[in-house]
Amino acid sequence: MHRQMSLLRDLQAIDSYIDRLRQELKQLDSGERIRAKLEKNRQRMEDIKERYNQCYATAAEQERRLQEFDARIRQAEADLYSGRITNPRELQLMQHEIEQAKQTREELDIEMLRMWEMLETMKQDIDASEKDLQQLERLYEAHVEDYRQRRAALEAEIAFNEHEREKLAALIDPDVRQRYQTLRERLGGIAVAVVEQKACSVCHTLLTPYTLTRLETEDALITCESCGRLLYDPKLLE
Numbered sequence: 001m002h003r004q005m006s007l008l009r010d011l012q013a014i015d016s017y018i019d020r021l022r023q024e025l026k027q028l029d030s031g032e033r034i035r036a037k038l039e040k041n042r043q044r045m046e047d048i049k050e051r052y053n054q055c056y057a058t059a060a061e062q063e064r065r066l067q068e069f070d071a072r073i074r075q076a077e078a079d080l081y082s083g084r085i086t087n088p089r090e091l092q093l094m095q096h097e098i099e100q101a102k103q104t105r106e107e108l109d110i111e112m113l114r115m116w117e118m119l120e121t122m123k124q125d126i127d128a129s130e131k132d133l134q135q136l137e138r139l140y141e142a143h144v145e146d147y148r149q150r151r152a153a154l155e156a157e158i159a160f161n162e163h164e165r166e167k168l169a170a171l172i173d174p175d176v177r178q179r180y181q182t183l184r185e186r187l188g189g190i191a192v193a194v195v196e197q198k199a200c201s202v203c204h205t206l207l208t209p210y211t212l213t214r215l216e217t218e219d220a221l222i223t224c225e226s227c228g229r230l231l232y233d234p235k236l237l238e
């Protein structure tokens, strides 16, 4: 049985290693968090751009109206100095209207200027956000690439070790292998324990002299009285 036990020890080592690799594979970060952030920022970018375009359209329309207003003032001034109108009261009234229109024109101009300044600020925000977005895109691509490489490496390592495991398992008696398998399923993947300072290395229960003697003298599979795992004493295995 020492030969079988030594094979079981090796099988447990390789199985535990495969378990760790699988766990690592499961915990690999595929970049979902960055992708979600990227998606959110893209959407925000679309919203900002849409708002900018709306503001721009409003400003352009305002500018067009301003030009119409200017044309009307010019027309009124042309009428005023054409000599067509001779009534002094009418002339005075027209002059007054033109003055008022010019004042309104100045106010509109200031408003217009504010709008263009606001649009300029919005444009700067868009440019900065665009840069941030591009940076995040590059980060995401790099992360995904790294994730793919690590996943591929882990999968290859698992495949190689599974192959090695099968070769090793084939050397073990079927009933022993079955017992190991059942224990592994029942005991969280660890079916084999080492005797360390007369105790089980997994559950740390001190083994009885009877069990320790059996380990030395009997050619059988000996289990921990407490946790039921298959025991081996490193001194007794080659």
Ligand SMILES: [Zn+2]
Pocket (backbone or CB within 6 Å): 193, 200, 201, 202, 203, 204, 205, 224, 225, 226, 227, 228, 229
């Ligand atoms: Zn134990």
